[in-house]
Amino acid sequence: MKKISIGIYAAVTVGLMVWGFYQAIYVAPDEQTMHEVQRIFYYHVPSAMVAFLFFAISLAGSIGYLAFRRNRHDWAQAADAWALAGAEVGVVFCTVVLITGPLWGRRAWGIWWTWDARLTTTLVLWLIYVSYLLLRRFAAGPQVQTLAAVLGIFGALDVPIVYMSNRWWRTQHPAPVFGGGPDSGIKDPAMLAAFGWNVLAWLAWGLLILALRYQVERQQQKSAAREAQEALNG
Amino acid sequence: MPRALWTHLVKDLRIEWRSLDAIISMLFFSGLVVVLFSIAFDPRGAFSQQIAGGVLCVATMFASVSALNQAWAREIRHQVLDAQRMAPAPGAELYLAKVLANFLFVTIVQVVLAPFFFVFYNLHIEGQAWLLALVLPLGTWALVANGIFFAALSIRSRNRELLLSLILFPIFIPALLAMVQATTAILTGESDPTLWIKMLLGYDIIFTTASLLLFDVVFHAE
Numbered sequence: 324m325k326k327i328s329i330g331i332y333a334a335v336t337v338g339l340m341v342w343g344f345y346q347a348i349y350v351a352p353d354e355q356t357m358h359e360v361q362r363i364f365y366y367h368v369p370s371a372m373v374a375f376l377f378f379a380i381s382l383a384g385s386i387g388y389l390a391f392r393r394n395r396h397d398w399a400q401a402a403d404a405w406a407l408a409g410a411e412v413g414v415v416f417c418t419v420v421l422i423t424g425p426l427w428g429r430r431a432w433g434i435w436w437t438w439d440a441r442l443t444t445t446l447v448l449w450l451i452y453v454s455y456l457l458l459r460r461f462a463a464g465p466q467v468q469t470l471a472a473v474l475g476i477f478g479a480l481d482v483p484i485v486y487m488s489n490r491w492w493r494t495q496h497p498a499p500v501f502g503g504g505p506d507s508g509i510k511d512p513a514m515l516a517a518f519g520w521n522v523l524a525w526l527a528w529g530l531l532i533l534a535l536r537y538q539v540e541r542q543q544q545k546s547a548a549r550e551a552q553e554a555l556n557g
Numbered sequence: 558m559p560r561a562l563w564t565h566l567v568k569d570l571r572i573e574w575r576s577l578d579a580i581i582s583m584l585f586f587s588g589l590v591v592v593l594f595s596i597a598f599d600p601r602g603a604f605s606q607q608i609a610g611g612v613l614c615v616a617t618m619f620a621s622v623s624a625l626n627q628a629w630a631r632e633i634r635h636q637v638l639d640a641q642r643m644a645p646a647p648g649a650e651l652y653l654a655k656v657l658a659n660f661l662f663v664t665i666v667q668v669v670l671a672p673f674f675f676v677f678y679n680l681h682i683e684g685q686a687w688l689l690a691l692v693l694p695l696g697t698w699a700l701v702a703n704g705i706f707f708a709a710l711s712i713r714s715r716n717r718e719l720l721l722s723l724i725l726f727p728i729f730i731p732a733l734l735a736m737v738q739a740t741t742a743i744l745t746g747e748s749d750p751t752l753w754i755k756m757l758l759g760y761d762i763i764f765t766t767a768s769l770l771l772f773d774v775v776f777h778a779e
């Protein structure tokens with residue numbers, strides 16, 4: 324039953340993504356100033372939204388792990404699995420954001436990259452979560468969960484500071500290329516529909532991957548616990 | 558001053574006084590970075606004023622990593638680290654002692670390096686020079702407070718020396734930005750560094766508090 328429902332969910336997700344693709348590429352009208360390149364927006368912004376959501380899930384998992392690690396072992400393990408899954412899938416979506424952004428910027432602004440507040444914050448966020456994943460890879464043993472949770476909290480503390488610092492940095496030196504981004508309100512209902520379908524499709528897809536990654540991590544935790552128990556019984 | 562903090566601080570200072578490992582290696586390394594940058598960018602005239610702040614901060618950052626790596630690694634021998642973990646003294650005091658000791662080492666390196674730096678880059682301060690005595694300690698504190706914390710975090714991992722840089726630098730980015738902007742503002746005298754000094758102060762308060770609160774969690778992680 325469980326497998327069937329996962330299969331149905333996956334099929335619906337793929338259908339949503341196909342529908343979203345059709346809406347974004349064929350249905351949504353041509354944008355007046357940016358033309359075809361504006362269609363990246365239908366992938367760029369949903370990916371960014373999903374990435375930020377998953378980083379928030381990762382932070383919640385980190386806090387949950389630290390809160391439960393002493394008295395509720397099973398909850399703590401689940402929280403840690405959420406933290407890891409959120410960070411990993413979030414990094415993938417954040418990578419998509421960082422790749423599609425410059426592709427769009429090259430045509431719309433004439434430059435690949437500018438050290439603007441939002442761009443810099445996203446890049447630093449990506450760097451922080453990559454370092455989080457590196458820590459999980461390099462640090463071995465049971466303490467890695469605690470260490471990773473602490474680093475997750477530190478990284479989350481850093482993000483608002485990065486954002487504010489870059490806003491101050493850029494308000495002191497106004498950036499002429501930035502202004503009138505695509506998010507100054509969508510007027511066309513067909514564009515809004517295409518955007519909405521893509522948000523839904525990518526969110527559904529992201530949640531599917533997130534849930535699968537969570538399950539894999541839980542299985543690994545359980546098999547590691549079983550092996551440790553067997554070694555003790557030995 | 559709490560006794561555990563004082564004991565650890567005196568011990569670290571005494572070890573450093575007898576060996577001078579951290580200070581000599583940091584001094585030579587940061588001097589090398591300054592020389593390499595001046596060869597790579599050929600600083601002359603107004604351009605040297607513009608980049609000098611950045612070079613000084615990045616040189617300090619790279620150099621201090623060598624000392625930060627040593628800060629906990631030297632405790633591994635003879636299981637000192639395990640003994641510290643079992644001692645009933647609060648971990649926050651141990652952490653603070655390490656931060657204070659290494660803050661002193663990095664500050665000494667900066668003070669010794671400063672004259673050479675001014676000679677190599679032909680610097681003259683256009684803004685208020687005394688503000689540098691505020692910016693550099695605040696930036697150094699941000700670096701050392703986070704660095705000691707993450708060094709403790711990465712001490713028991715594989716290739717820990719690399720891992721420290723990998724997790725310290727992304728977190729340190731906003732402080733580095735504020736430090737560089739403030740130093741450049743003071744050197745060139747073109748803008749007001751007050752905002753950046755406030756930001757450094759805020760960063761220091763937030764991360765020092767978080768480190769003090771979470772240090773026991775990291776130190777006793779098992």
